């Protein structure tokens with residue numbers, strides 16, 4: 001794994017201004033957030049010059065603008081989900097009606113006001129009209145309630161369908177990335193931001209709802225204003241009091257907290273206590289360390305260190321966003337939020353003054369005031385909602401943009417144009433492999449893993465690459481399979497530059513066992529079958545591969561055989577009552593019975609020995625390694641016997657010799673023995689270069705390092 005190497009300076013190009021260089025002090029603002037966190041933000045000079053730009057959250061709106069193409073693409077994608085059409089149109093219609101209801105209610109309130117006006121003037125009430133208006137007003141409220149419920153009902157299937165579509169889409173985005181792209185820490189961060197795993201609702205759905213809500217909120221505001229002003233047009237002081245009430249609403253909507261979302265920033269910590277604290281927390285939570293913690297009596301030390309760090313850091317012992325939020329809360333309220341308080345009282349004062357001047361108009365003004373202040377409150381809530389929505393929608397838009405950027409992430413290893421091989425039968429005779437002056441460095445590394453390496457392996461040969469740890473053996477195998485491309489030089493298979501071959505074709509022609517093989521959190525059957533996904537339901541082939549890999553015996557002894565999960569990816573849930581205590585009825589709490597009936601295991605992972613794990617990985621490779629497999633011409637094995645006992649190793653090499661037929665085979669190993677004696681060609685590596693090459697006898701005759709180590713080993717057995 002390349003992790004932990006020096007991180008590349010500069011950020012993901014998330015901002016219109018380009019790259020973020022934390023070393024450029026003029027461009028970067030540094031703020032210490034509490035004791036632990038250091039925040040570095042890119043300055044945005046052109047925005048700073050615009051007055052009130054931070055208050056108006058200009059960055060957010062610019063961010064909105066930047067994200068529009070991605071949002072448009074999202075809408076088109078959603079439009080392409082046929083199963084959503086009916087629900088979406090229903091949702092839109094209901095939302096439209098809902099946004100007009102407050103204006104209609106307001107209009108009826110205006111009508112009621114008029115009835116009061118006539119009643120005051122003429123001392124008569126049109127009862128029929130009063131009943132009609134009042135009942136329509138009530139009907140509006142009921143319709144609102146029912147429509148909201150319908151909306152909730154529609155949104156669930158709509159959300160599910162959209163979520164399903166995107167979940168599958170995202171899975172393919174993650175699954176298709178190649179090694180250099182996926183391993184890049186910046187890409188990792190980009191993926192984390194694009195596909196946040198902690199939100200229950202999909203960001204897509206939140207954005208769709210947000211966009212629709214914004215539209216309907218805007219419509220609600222306009223329609224309310226329209227009705228209010230047409231009702232109050234002829235009322236004395238009505239427009240003035242309305243204006244005062246609304247100016248308060250306008251001022252109260254705006255947020256004091258600053259958004260980090262649309263800016264280029266990074267936060268880090270160099271606080272030794274916080275880093276240690278996080279490490280201790282991880283170590284205790286990860287089952288992988290449990291054996292050593294227990295056997296090494298480490299817990300007391302860990303506990304006292306953890307307590308010390310927590311005490312030293314106090315409230316700052318938290319993740320960045322939590323501390324940042326606290327930091328923001330400590331800021332003094334803004335000027336606008338201070339002056340809005342007296343403004344709130346102004347309509348009442350104006351009303352009182354007018355009432356004193358014209359006592360006769362009091363009943364009418366009271367009714368108007370009531371209408372205005374109710375509407376103004378409603379208006380202010382709606383407006384606030386609109387502002388909040390713009391804030392959250394710009395965050396959502398930014399996530400959508402990141403998501404589509406991640407969808408478009410290009411793999412670093414470019415595909416080649418030509419199909420391989422021209423004649424499928426030719427693979428039976430093996431593939432030739434040639435390195436010409438190949439040099440290579442891993443992406444995050446400064447030193448060469450291979451330097452000017454040249455060799456040729458003819459079709460059907462058995463090659464063993466020998467060398468000490470870190471000399472570059474595995475790297476050769478990784479370059480042949482184009483996990484990485486060389487920095488300099490060329491690699492040929494069957495005399496064709498591998499960069500010109502279609503990647504999928506090339507990889508189909510290889511069967512590889514990596515040294516750092518992993519086990520997928522899937523059943524043993526799947527773990528083996530993945531060696532040849534095209535035959536994943538061919539159980540005979542899977543058991544045959546397991547036999548060849550020397551794994552079938554112990555697999556069959558497992559309780560669940562081939563269906564065993566080495567590490568079950570889904571955890572069971574248990575109620576919070578601790579085992580051994582008493583429940584409310586005085587019975588001892590025990591989960592044994594439930595577990596027995598539910599077929600739950602007390603241990604969610606099956607422990608196998610290192611050798612058994614290696615046999616499963618070998619079996620995976622054997623899914624495509626047999627002599628009869630027509631699509632494979634080159635077998636690559638990186639230390640296939642590292643964890644095997646001597647008998648198992650001997651048996652394995654015998655099987656491999658029989659199985660390969662005439663196919664080319666390359667081994668990487670640091671062991672000298674039977675394998676090297678039978679090799680057609682041995683490449684002896686030291687410090688990223690090939691220092692010796694030839695057959696066993698040739699190298700012995702040459703009397704170099706190979707001969708020296710061979711003789712050393714031979715002496716040990718004398």
Ligand SMILES: Nc1ncnc2c1ncn2[C@@H]1O[C@H](COP(=O)(O)OP(=O)(O)OP(=O)(O)O)[C@@H](O)[C@H]1O
Nearest residue numbers: 001002442445449468469470471472473474475476
């Ligand atoms: N993913 C990686 N990122 C950065 N450096 C790497 C990476 N993998 C290997 N290296 C470095 O490249 C060099 C060659 O590594 P390689 O794995 O090819 O050696 P090897 O001969 O196969 O060693 P071993 O016998 O231990 O398997 C080493 O210095 C190693 O530290």
